[in-house]
Amino acid sequence: MATYDTSEFRTGLKVFLEGDPCEIIESEFVKPGKGQAFTRIKLKNLISGRVLARTYKSGESIEAADVVEVGMQYLYKDADSWYFMKNDGSYEQLAVSDAVVGDQDVWLKEQDVCEVTIWDNNPIAVTPPKFVELEVKETDPGLKGDTAQGGSKPATMTTGAVVKVPLFINIGETLRIDTRTGEYKGRAGGN
Amino acid sequence: MEVGVPILGRSTTLDPNIASFGWQNQGERQWYLQSSPEHFMKRLLADGAGDIYYFGPALRANERGSLHNTEFTLLEWYRCNYDHNQLMLEVMALLNGYLGEAQAPFVTYSDLLGDIWEQDVLNLEPEEQTNLVARVLVGMDARPTKLTPAAALDALYDEALRRARWPRFFVTDFPPNQAAMARVHQDESGQQVAARFECIVSGVEVVNGYFELKDAEEQRRRWQQEAEIRSCNGLPMIAQDEKLLAALDAGLPDCAGAALGVDRLLMLKLGSKNLDEVLSFSAERL
Numbered sequence: 001m002a003t004y005d006t007s008e009f010r011t012g013l014k015v016f017l018e019g020d021p022c023e024i025i026e027s028e029f030v031k032p033g034k035g036q037a038f039t040r041i042k043l044k045n046l047i048s049g050r051v052l053a054r055t056y057k058s059g060e061s062i063e064a065a066d067v068v069e070v071g072m073q074y075l076y077k078d079a080d081s082w083y084f085m086k087n088d089g090s091y092e093q094l095a096v097s098d099a100v101v102g103d104q105d106v107w108l109k110e111q112d113v114c115e116v117t118i119w120d121n122n123p124i125a126v127t128p129p130k131f132v133e134l135e136v137k138e139t140d141p142g143l144k145g146d147t148a149q150g151g152s153k154p155a156t157m158t159t160g161a162v163v164k165v166p167l168f169i170n171i172g173e174t175l176r177i178d179t180r181t182g183e184y185k186g187r188a189g190g191n
Numbered sequence: 192m193e194v195g196v197p198i199l200g201r202s203t204t205l206d207p208n209i210a211s212f213g214w215q216n217q218g219e220r221q222w223y224l225q226s227s228p229e230h231f232m233k234r235l236l237a238d239g240a241g242d243i244y245y246f247g248p249a250l251r252a253n254e255r256g257s258l259h260n261t262e263f264t265l266l267e268w269y270r271c272n273y274d275h276n277q278l279m280l281e282v283m284a285l286l287n288g289y290l291g292e293a294q295a296p297f298v299t300y301s302d303l304l305g306d307i308w309e310q311d312v313l314n315l316e317p318e319e320q321t322n323l324v325a326r327v328l329v330g331m332d333a334r335p336t337k338l339t340p341a342a343a344l345d346a347l348y349d350e351a352l353r354r355a356r357w358p359r360f361f362v363t364d365f366p367p368n369q370a371a372m373a374r375v376h377q378d379e380s381g382q383q384v385a386a387r388f389e390c391i392v393s394g395v396e397v398v399n400g401y402f403e404l405k406d407a408e409e410q411r412r413r414w415q416q417e418a419e420i421r422s423c424n425g426l427p428m429i430a431q432d433e434k435l436l437a438a439l440d441a442g443l444p445d446c447a448g449a450a451l452g453v454d455r456l457l458m459l460k461l462g463s464k465n466l467d468e469v470l471s472f473s474a475e476r477l
Contacts, residue, residue, distance in 0.1 A: 007253065007255075028256060028257070029254070029255060029256025029257075029259060030258075031256070031259060031349075032345050032348050032352070032396065033389060033399050034209075034369060034371050034399070035341075035342075035344075035345030035348065035349070035369070036208055036339075036341065036342040036345040037208065037253070037254065038342075038345075038346060038349070040328070053328075055324075055328050055346065057342060058253065
């Protein structure tokens with residue numbers, strides 16, 4: 001069983017803690033002058049999403065989690081699954097449940113390449129690309145000429161995502177959205 | 192007087208918590224990169240060098256973090272006929288000059304832990320100490336894994352420094368088993384305490400100082416204890432520094448010494464939170 005010792009701990013490392021795969025989100029080396037060295041980490045449980053904390057004496061090890069991120073292209077969805085295809089020319093497909101996709105569902109656009117987190121051959125998370133281009137399905141009409149003002153209004157994308165957009169945005173426009181923050185980043189095409 | 196001392200020696204600290212870089216050709220004696228200039232400086236003091244200081248590198252393997260770099264810079268100095276109290280005043284003056292004036296109260300190790308954890312930590316049962324660590328360390332679900340009592344105290348001390356309310360202060364009267372190379376004496380209430388202090392600035396340990404141990408037998412005894420701990424923990428054996436012991440036998444003057452982390456001091460002066468920002472090449476950028 002692969003393990004990591006404290007000197008290998010770093011943000012992003014996937015480890016196995018109390019039955020679940022977790023990802024280290026913070027790692028800190030501490031050592032009082034003449035004393036024992038510790039590493040204090042914060043981790044995110046990749047199954048439950050919960051954040052936990054652990055402290056280890058220097059030199060202790062924890063089990064590595066067999067977790068990989070695989071680039072996969074989103075193809076289509078049916079009633080309860082989202083279908084992805086491996087990006088390596090193998091055409092291998094994978095079905096990911098609604099539950100695992102969770103709240104990332106509004107950022108998935110057909111043909112986009114996402115990172116699918118696979119643990120022990122099961123998908124446990126989907127991460128869309130950093131930016132997605134989505135079409136506005138519904139929004140209040142903008143006021144002509146209102147390009148310089150601040151102020152915003154909500155717009156619903158075809159995926160169901162609701163994003164705050166400038167007042168001049170209209171239905172049918174394609175927008176660039178930051179999937180991590182849900183923020184409008186501009187109109188597609190570099191406007 | 193400034194002194195240069197070798198970074199390469201034939202001996203090094205036996206402290207089980209400090210890992211020195213070593214090198215050995217087959218059949219030859221061991222070389223060690225120095226984790227501190229202390230051993231060489233004490234030999235100079237015994238030889239009559241008088242007040243001396245060193246400004247240069249020190250190396251400690253396995254130490255890397257926002258406040259640690261494997262290679263770092265120490266300013267270490269010794270004052271003959273000073274005790275630790277007088278040296279603390281000198282440290283205070285140095286920091287006032289470099290960082291600006293600030294009040295710096297003296298707090299005993301015991302009072303510091305008592306103030307932060309609201310318990311007489313040193314007199315808790317070891318299991319209670321470990322439970323305390325479990326309860327207070329790092330937010331939700333914090334659970335240290337099998338801490339020894341010494342490690343539990345280290346964890347509580349480190350966290351106490353972060354939570355202490357004084358921007359600058361001295362910790363004094365360390366427990367005797369944390370004396371390192373400092374004398375041990377009785378405090379006013381008859382308790383054995385180490386004549387050791389640390390100066391903490393913004394939660395960061397910047398200076399460590401001692402009223403230096405002169406007694407060769409006591410030094411030998413402490414190194415023997417450290418050797419046993421090293422052996423128990425599977426750490427490499429390190430021979431005692433016989434040349435330093437000979438110097439102690441010949442007679443170390445009464446003196447107090449301090450070691451100051453220069454990189455950390457610069458970091459604090461600039462308001463940085465990470466040693467990386469003041470090092471030209473930190474360990475990962477080599």
